[in-house]
Amino acid sequence: MTVFLPNTAEEVLETVRWAVSEEAPLEVVGHGSKRGIGQPVQTAHTLDLSKLTGVTLYEPEELVLSARAGTPIAEIEALLREHNQELAFEPMDYGPLFGGEPGRGTLGGLLAANLAGPRRLKAGAARDHVLGVHAVSGRGEGFKSGGRVVKNVTGYDLSKGLAGSWGTLAVATDITMKVLPAAETETTFCIAGLDDAAATQAMAIAMGSSAEVSGAAHLPEGVVGRFIDGGFSGGGQTVLRVEGFGPSVAYRIDLLSRLLGNHGSAETLDEAASRRLWREIRDGHPFADGSPAPVWRVSVTPSRGHELVDAFRRAAGANVYYDWQGGLIWMRMEADPEAEILRKMIAHLGGGHATLVRAPLAIRAATPVFEPQPAPLAALSARLKEQFDPQKILNPGRMDFT
Missing domain, CATH: 3.30.70.2190 (Alpha-Beta Plaits)
Known part of the structure; x- marks a missing residue:
């Protein structure tokens, strides 16, 4: 396996262009703290962004920070604390759920996974705080979207569009975020x-x-x-x-x-x-127990979360706790992820979505990890993928529909 370790955005662009010319798919990673989420990616080459680091702009008075994609979130949060500021959406750290060290997640991974924490109720998620991005598409083309002020968007807001795409559309190289004062x-x-x-x-x-x-x-x-x-x-x-x-x-x-x-x-x-x-x-702390037991992250209407758990427990066993006023349910199974039962019950109770966050490799390969999309949305996702990455160079297969 070849591992590419670019130090600059230009080197990222060169690497993706090479991959496109050679029709050689790339797995895109930062420090790999979320590598276990999604379908297993099988590629001969890895684009490792862990050297693409550093805060490039921080203006506390303007509530704006820019950094390269491989910059650890922990480093950014430490800088913000010095100025009594924070990332208000409280990005979670998936690392411990996979037996890894805390604080290894990167800014690029934050955007790719559209991270959010308990303050999601009032502050939203990463996509609601990203102001701009520089990125390289799967076509090997560099582009930028947004800017360094809140009202700086015309046409399609691609920076928000990349949020939650898990590196399947483009490789972000530099990201600008809105920051806010921290509570006393x-x-x-x-x-x-x-x-x-x-x-x-x-x-x-x-x-x-x-x-x-x-x-x-x-x-x-x-x-x-x-x-x-x-x-x-x-x-x-x-x-x-x-x-x-x-x-x-x-x-x-x-x-x-x-x-x-x-x-x-x-x-x-x-x-x-x-x-x-x-x-x-x-961070799902109760289930960061060093085991590979399946863990789901389920989002439903807050008033019906407890109904889902009650119904599910009549068919299968699970340990759970609730966040987001009951609208986010963390569920840990013992062995079988019970995907079919869980998703049928979610649909029966009015809809929602479930992501299989952690499971052994064989189970991930056989289970729709992300919520299957309705046909119209799946068609739209496929067209978006075709526009950004027609040769399926970036993280092929990770999100099922790719």
Whole structure:
């Protein structure tokens, strides 16, 4: 296997042009922290962007940062912390789920996977914060889209179009992101002992209030002991995060206490414990156990997440917890991913999508890893692929439809 390690955008362009001329498909990676997601890619050559690093622009006053695609997210977040700023969409770190080190994900991978974390409820995902991108298509053509200000888009916004394409359309070389001020502090309000249905109701009340909750999750009894070193007591926990200035946070926590005081015994987590908890919720921590057991990431209507889990458990076993007010369900199976059962139930409950995040290689090869697309959308995806990468040079097959 040949591994190409470009140091510049020009070298990326040269490599892709060579691959096109030789009809030699490329696997595109950064540090490989998400390599286990998607169908196995079988290529003789790898385009490794781990040397294409460095922040190229950072203007804290303008809330804009640009960096090369191979720059670690951890490095970017450390720089932002020095200026009390952050990537507001809270990008998750898939590495530990695959037994890897935390902090290895890159900016290019962030865009390719359209990452988001618990703050997705109010801040969106990576695609909502990307301002511009320089990239190389599968045709071996360099292009740029967007710019360095929020209102700088005309025609098709290709930078957002690349979000979630898992490197199958183009290789991003430099990415510009919007950054935002970080909250002064945070506190998490915790209610003990609710079942999944009652927790869904409590989260809906909290999200519909003026408490400005920035994270809403439910950790059932089967998994709650795996968070913050088993620091919870009293069975399952429904957790609600409030961020901002100290006095405002205190007022809004009191509001939640008055709204939800009759739902169960309550406690609060201080800033340090709260930050740790939401990192662990973000990164699938209970299932980062060193095993290859199948793990799904399921997105459904928040009010129906608990119904899906209840119905699924009547047919198969799974350990679960809920994020995004119940609309994101992390599910860990023991052996069989139960893909057909799960997707039929999702469709029956009004729709959604499921991604098989982790599974042994043989299971990934035999299972539609990403949600199968309806025929019209699949046709559109195929046309988009044809425009950007007609010879299927980039990550061929990773997203099923390619």
